[in-house]
Amino acid sequence: MKVAKGITSRAHPLWLAYIMHRLSGLALAIFLPLHFWVLAMAMTDPVRLDGFLHLTEEGVVKLAEFGLVFLLAIHMFGGLRLMAMEWLPWSTSQKTLAAGATAVSFCIAVLFFMRAI
């Protein structure tokens, strides 16, 4: 209750962007060792690796996979946003425009890519 109140009192867009960036980064850092460990099975235990990869067909694992891709995407775009804000001496409206243009072009590129394959 106290925590929730503490969060709502500072839940403005930039603070939410900060907390998303931090939590997604934390989650990715925790996931990475597992990811590396599974991939190394190609060397140590290829049959088990295939078992793991077949798991990705399962609904829950698919959802988790989607989550990871989502985390990676928001961490990257959040980070690029941060660096643009810190290093580019642009005005706020220019940055908003640039971020909007990037997001739109990324969506178009992904859609195009998904249709192409």
Next chain:
Amino acid sequence: MTAEVLKVAIQRDADRVDTFDVPAYENQTVLDVVSWVQQNADPTLSYRFACRVGMCGSCAMMVNGVPRWTCRTHISKVLDGNAVTIGPLRNLPVIKDLAVDMDPFFDKWIAAEGVHHGALTRDDEIAPIDETSATRVEANAGIECINCSVCYAACDTVAGNVDYLGPAALQRAWTLLNDAKDEGRTAILDAVSGKGGCHNCHSMGSCTAYCPNDLDPMSAIAGLKRETAKNFFKRGH
């Protein structure tokens, strides 16, 4: 104003909150409410104010979990029903009740080289300043800071990092860096590159969101990051 009586909860201690019934008026600031309690209900209540017109920066408090200048905050803006919770500023040691020790805040102001670095004497001509130059515009953007510490209380990075100089001190450093009359460039850049420096900032923007004077410390800190990064490429450190 619909309510006749306000339920005012005031934090007196880490684990003690006193609730007072305060008569509601048409024109009433948060500071008026605190003053009414001190004058009519509990004379031992300690709090701090001076100018009452948003110039001195001494009356900031946490109001419903948000740092605000209480003398310029109308109570109707913050009421939750007819209730309001008032506490001492976050991130600073509490002296008593609503009065915090501002020393760490001002010490960091100095630590960020937020002092004048002059090179001229009284015998020199007054240097002409171009009010339209880009650096002067940057400097002007931050000079209306009243040292109220609202940004310092709003910042989660300050909360997690006792060494962090904080938004107000770093904004002053950026202002002086852009001031043609200030000669402290190297000292300032070194001061803001230390372990409590501008690079700790995560750009969460609470400073800019809550600054009562609509200043933008977050962008000022971004300016410092930009300058120090440029220096890093030039000097290698």
Next chain:
Amino acid sequence: MLSLQLYMFQRLSALLMAPFVIGHLAVMIYAIQGGLSAAEILGRTQGSVLWFLFYGTFVVAVSIHGAIGLRAVAFEWGGLKGAALDGFMWLVGLGLFALGARAVWAVTFAKGAGA
């Protein structure tokens, strides 16, 4: 707690990674069409200098980036300080690098991979 140096390493490793992340996302979207299999992944990566360099550089950058990022979190939220904080950062960085390097090796040049 971030000094200028750690800050620069953090930002530069991030900039370096941006194209890798986009590439990684693209390969993922492409690769999961019709399910994943070890043979499919290895068919793409085995013996490839290009993929070795791609993932190798990616691993180096992510080790640096992750170590400095977790250092800030451990300091601000975990209260870790001084030598313990530095030790934690190095442990994360070297750990990520060791595990990552092993994985990259496994899918590119390891003997008997995908046998």
